[in-house]
Amino acid sequence: MTQDRTDVPSAQDAPAPSPEEGGGAPASQASSTDDAQARSGLSRRAALGAAGAVAGAAALTAGGFAAGRATASSLQTHAYDFYGAHQSGIVTPQQDRLHFAAFDITTDSRARVISLLRRWSEAAARLMTGSELGSGAAGGAYAAPPDDTGEALGLPASGLTITFGFGPGLFDERFGLASKRPDQLIDLPKFSGDTLDEQFVGGDLCIQACADDPQVAVHAIRNLSRLAFGDAAIRWAQLGFGRTSSTTRAQDTPRNFMGFKDGTANLRAEDTDLVDRWVWADAADGQSWMAGGSYLVARRIRILAEIWDRTSLQEQEATVGRTKGSGAPLSGGSEFTEPDFTVTGRDDVPLIRPDSHVALAHPSANGGAMMLRRGYNFTDGADALGRLDAGLFFLAYVRDPREQFVPIQNALSSHDVMTVEYLRTTGSALFAVPPGLPAGSVLGSEGAYVGQELFA
Amino acid sequence: MPRPALARPLAASGAVLSALALTACVPNASADDEAIAVESTADDCKVASTEVPSGTVVFDVTNSGDDVTEFYLLASDGLRIISEVENVGPGITRQLVVQVPAGDYITQCKPGMTGDGIQAAFTVTDSGEDIFSGDNAERLAAAGDQYLLYVRDQIQTLEDKTEAFLAAYTAGDDDEARALYADARVHWERIEPVAESFGDLDPMMDAREADLAEGESWTGWHRIEKNLWPPAEGYDLTDAEKQELADKLAADTAELAARVNAEDFAIDAFQVGNGAKELLDEVAAGKITGEEEIWSHTDLWDFQANVDGASVAYGVLHDIVAETDADLVEELDSRFAELDDLLAQYGSIEDGFALYTELTEEQIVELARAVDALGEPLSRLTAAAVA
Numbered sequence: 073m074t075q076d077r078t079d080v081p082s083a084q085d086a087p088a089p090s091p092e093e094g095g096g097a098p099a100s101q102a103s104s105t106d107d108a109q110a111r112s113g114l115s116r117r118a119a120l121g122a123a124g125a126v127a128g129a130a131a132l133t134a135g136g137f138a139a140g141r142a143t144a145s146s147l148q149t150h151a152y153d154f155y156g157a158h159q160s161g162i163v164t165p166q167q168d169r170l171h172f173a174a175f176d177i178t179t180d181s182r183a184r185v186i187s188l189l190r191r192w193s194e195a196a197a198r199l200m201t202g203s204e205l206g207s208g209a210a211g212g213a214y215a216a217p218p219d220d221t222g223e224a225l226g227l228p229a230s231g232l233t234i235t236f237g238f239g240p241g242l243f244d245e246r247f248g249l250a251s252k253r254p255d256q257l258i259d260l261p262k263f264s265g266d267t268l269d270e271q272f273v274g275g276d277l278c279i280q281a282c283a284d285d286p287q288v289a290v291h292a293i294r295n296l297s298r299l300a301f302g303d304a305a306i307r308w309a310q311l312g313f314g315r316t317s318s319t320t321r322a323q324d325t326p327r328n329f330m331g332f333k334d335g336t337a338n339l340r341a342e343d344t345d346l347v348d349r350w351v352w353a354d355a356a357d358g359q360s361w362m363a364g365g366s367y368l369v370a371r372r373i374r375i376l377a378e379i380w381d382r383t384s385l386q387e388q389e390a391t392v393g394r395t396k397g398s399g400a401p402l403s404g405g406s407e408f409t410e411p412d413f414t415v416t417g418r419d420d421v422p423l424i425r426p427d428s429h430v431a432l433a434h435p436s437a438n439g440g441a442m443m444l445r446r447g448y449n450f451t452d453g454a455d456a457l458g459r460l461d462a463g464l465f466f467l468a469y470v471r472d473p474r475e476q477f478v479p480i481q482n483a484l485s486s487h488d489v490m491t492v493e494y495l496r497t498t499g500s501a502l503f504a505v506p507p508g509l510p511a512g513s514v515l516g517s518e519g520a521y522v523g524q525e526l527f528a
Numbered sequence: 529m530p531r532p533a534l535a536r537p538l539a540a541s542g543a544v545l546s547a548l549a550l551t552a553c554v555p556n557a558s559a560d561d562e563a564i565a566v567e568s569t570a571d572d573c574k575v576a577s578t579e580v581p582s583g584t585v586v587f588d589v590t591n592s593g594d595d596v597t598e599f600y601l602l603a604s605d606g607l608r609i610i611s612e613v614e615n616v617g618p619g620i621t622r623q624l625v626v627q628v629p630a631g632d633y634i635t636q637c638k639p640g641m642t643g644d645g646i647q648a649a650f651t652v653t654d655s656g657e658d659i660f661s662g663d664n665a666e667r668l669a670a671a672g673d674q675y676l677l678y679v680r681d682q683i684q685t686l687e688d689k690t691e692a693f694l695a696a697y698t699a700g701d702d703d704e705a706r707a708l709y710a711d712a713r714v715h716w717e718r719i720e721p722v723a724e725s726f727g728d729l730d731p732m733m734d735a736r737e738a739d740l741a742e743g744e745s746w747t748g749w750h751r752i753e754k755n756l757w758p759p760a761e762g763y764d765l766t767d768a769e770k771q772e773l774a775d776k777l778a779a780d781t782a783e784l785a786a787r788v789n790a791e792d793f794a795i796d797a798f799q800v801g802n803g804a805k806e807l808l809d810e811v812a813a814g815k816i817t818g819e820e821e822i823w824s825h826t827d828l829w830d831f832q833a834n835v836d837g838a839s840v841a842y843g844v845l846h847d848i849v850a851e852t853d854a855d856l857v858e859e860l861d862s863r864f865a866e867l868d869d870l871l872a873q874y875g876s877i878e879d880g881f882a883l884y885t886e887l888t889e890e891q892i893v894e895l896a897r898a899v900d901a902l903g904e905p906l907s908r909l910t911a912a913a914v915a
Contacts, residue, residue, distance in 0.1 A: 206676045247790055264741040267819075378900060382907035387802075395620060404591070404617030417596050417615030455898040456889060457816065483739060493809075 126144030151229035154197040155511040156362050161233030163341035165320045167282040169291040170312030170448040173274025175304040182247045188303040193521040224291035232283040236522045237503030241276035254359040256472045257504045264485040272372045272499025275307045312448020312465050321365030329375050333399035340443040350442045361525035364507030366469040369477045375463035380494045383476045391489045395429030441476045443468040563588040568597040573637030573646035581655035587624040591616045595640040604632040630654035668797035671844040675800045679719045683785045686715035696772040712828035717833035720801040733780045747776050757823035801910030803875035804841035806902040807834045816896050818884045844911045853912040864904040
């Protein structure tokens with residue numbers, strides 16, 4: 073390989089996604105290991121310039137590293153398109169790792185907020201291609217700190233997506249946006265059993281960074297938060313180490329921290345009619361600037377692992393409504409068989425208990441309402457008593473939280489044995505996720521930015 | 529908090545008990561045990577092996593038919609049930625693990641759960657392994673009855689002490705009410721899983737503020753607790769409001785007593801074992817964190833009461849499990865003793881406990897570790913008693 077190859081996927085040469093697919097379409101895909109090595113070796117060298125020998129060595133090392141990991145996930149070399157009718161990171165095939173951050177806006181200046189969104193948009197488009205920021209991590213003025221922090225140097229794009237959201241605080245008196253607050257962007261009510269920890273609640277802005285390499289996701293949040301200093305500061309953040317849902321039919325169903333398959337019945341990118349119905353906001357929903365956007369519910373749900381682990385298999389399966397092994401509904405069949413709540417066993421007792429998670433969360437129990445879940449397993453070490461501080465970082469995209477998340481969560485909080493006995497929600501936030509930027513948008517200090525319709 | 533495990537229809541659990549009780553050894557299946565595949569269809573019951581050595585026998589029962597099925601291992605008379613799996617949905621595979629002494633048996637699939645099913649001979653040869661083969665059905669039934677007497681006794685005391693507590697509260701004698709609060713609640717906490725099995729009563733009687741959804745009304749013990757131990761000024765209630773809370777709690781307690789004393793209310797050994805485990809869960813989830821009594825800080829009374837209740841539930845199953853799993857009994861005996869000794873350092877129900885806020889973080893960690901040390905083996909009690 074040569075150091076001056078320029079086959080790094082870029083926004084310009086990526087195929088434009090169809091309107092239905094939005095920003096989730098893979099812009100490029102390595103077809104062989106050689107390709108993967110070439111791409112990964114070159115991915116973050118745009119700014120290395122004359123440091124040829126160093127760059128070459130780094131490339132080889134990184135290539136071997138990436139090839140070694142590629143067996144774990146062939147998705148690592150994907151680069152998704154930043155541009156599209158919808159932001160990426162929603163119907164995009166869900167990546168394995170997450171770094172999520174909620175921000176407080178620390179400026180009172182509307183112009184500074186717009187400037188921040190421009191910087192973020194430009195940086196996000198660049199990071200998603202696997203490129204370094206600015207003059208890079210190992211270049212630029214020698215007397216100045218590098219523009220890029222460098223920990224992703226040599227790593228491929230790793231399927232990174234960066235998704236921006238606006239919390240209720242953006243619509244307070246500071247920026248003259250109160251009249252543009254969508255009715256859907258409610259202050260979430262307190263649900264039964266919520267034990268919220270203020271350090272995991274709310275936020276004026278959010279960034280969801282997902283990738284198939286945790287270092288790439290963390291690099292994105294780190295560098296974007298660095299770009300925000302003075303205008304916004306991290307309020308809280310969450311790492312997720314494994315996905316707990318699938319957003320496309322091609323993906324296997326992963327397991328959550330309770331050891332069960334999760335998200336079997338999730339909405340998928342392929343269900344375009346249902347996604348249009350339940351995920352994408354429409355101009356007719358009230359605020360035209362949100363057309364093509366969505367609403368992101370974020371909930372940090374701790375699982376009382378020690379107690380769950382002492383529960384019999386029979387009770388675990390009854391609590392979920394599915395078998396632990398295959399994930400089949402207890403009414404019979406295999407994983408993707410529709411649950412049949414009418415099947416009864418001995419003494420006419422329903423095989424799927426009415427207070428099971430499956431029964432209560434099923435669309436048939438919620439007026440047909442569905443959500444696109446995009447959650448992650450997390451662990452933040454242990455608490456003061458030596459118990460795992462771990463669980464599900466629930467992320468879900470919905471068109472209207474008032475008709476989807478809130479009623480479903482109310483039913484679960486009150487009646488779902490799983491929620492009542494084994495889960496404690498410690499964090500909660502809701503964000504309006506604006507639409508994506510059309511292909512061909514010009515970014516930069518005077519250019520296009522995510523959410524620009526809101527400020528128009 | 530509702531715990532439907534206890535509330536499930538007694539008819540069904542009774543059937544489980546009588547069916548499972550007969551050969552009640554705790555079968556510790558491991559991946560090494562070779563499972564015998566059983567395939568149940570509408571008109572067939574294929575059992576991959578029909579002769580096995582005595583000891584732990586594992587059946588992988590797959591329902592390949594269209595109806596819900598059951599699988600039984602019967603004694604040679606075709607009537608006595610050695611063990612069974614029920615409610616196997618179409619396409620589902622479920623494991624049956626059972627300890628079987630040498631002898632002649634019959635396997636039976638029952639697709640559709642009716643009729644005589646499809647039977648075949650099954651032979652267990654003598655492996656030389658020592659197998660417990662006693663019949664525990666009567667002893668397990670007696671254990672359930674014994675535990676029910678304990679529950680009814682505790683509810684009676686709860687009613688009496690609640691009455692005295694509420695009398696002091698409504699009379700405006702707050703000091704007396706505060707003195708009686710924790711001691712009365714002990715009798716609720718000792719039988720908490722039974723009380724919680726009534727999903728309508730529990731939230732009205734024992735909801736904590738955090739359990740409420742926005743706009744839900746709050747009644748019961750903890751509402752009164754917050755009134756008696758107000759976190760700040762401005763939490764006063766009028767006499768009428770106090771009277772209303774007191775009347776509601778008294779009425780709900782009377783209703784609980786009526787249900788537990790109803791002639792058809794029964795508790796089986798399965799529920800006793802699960803109840804013991806759930807009582808330790810209660811400690812681990814609510815008491816150890818000081819969340820249960822967030823205003824009065826009398827969590828140690830609840831803590832001790834939960835452990836008492838678990839200890840009684842264990843006690844009625846003790847002799848049965850001593851025969852099926854002597855190691856488990858030895859471990860549970862010593863873990864209960866350790867936790868009781870630890871709690872005794874902070875007082876007793878008779879003389880009162882330290883407030884939870886007086887404990888150091890190290891002391892709470894020590895208690896948490898003792899709870900986990902007991903909770904883990906206690907979670908194996910049910911299977912050891914009735915599996």
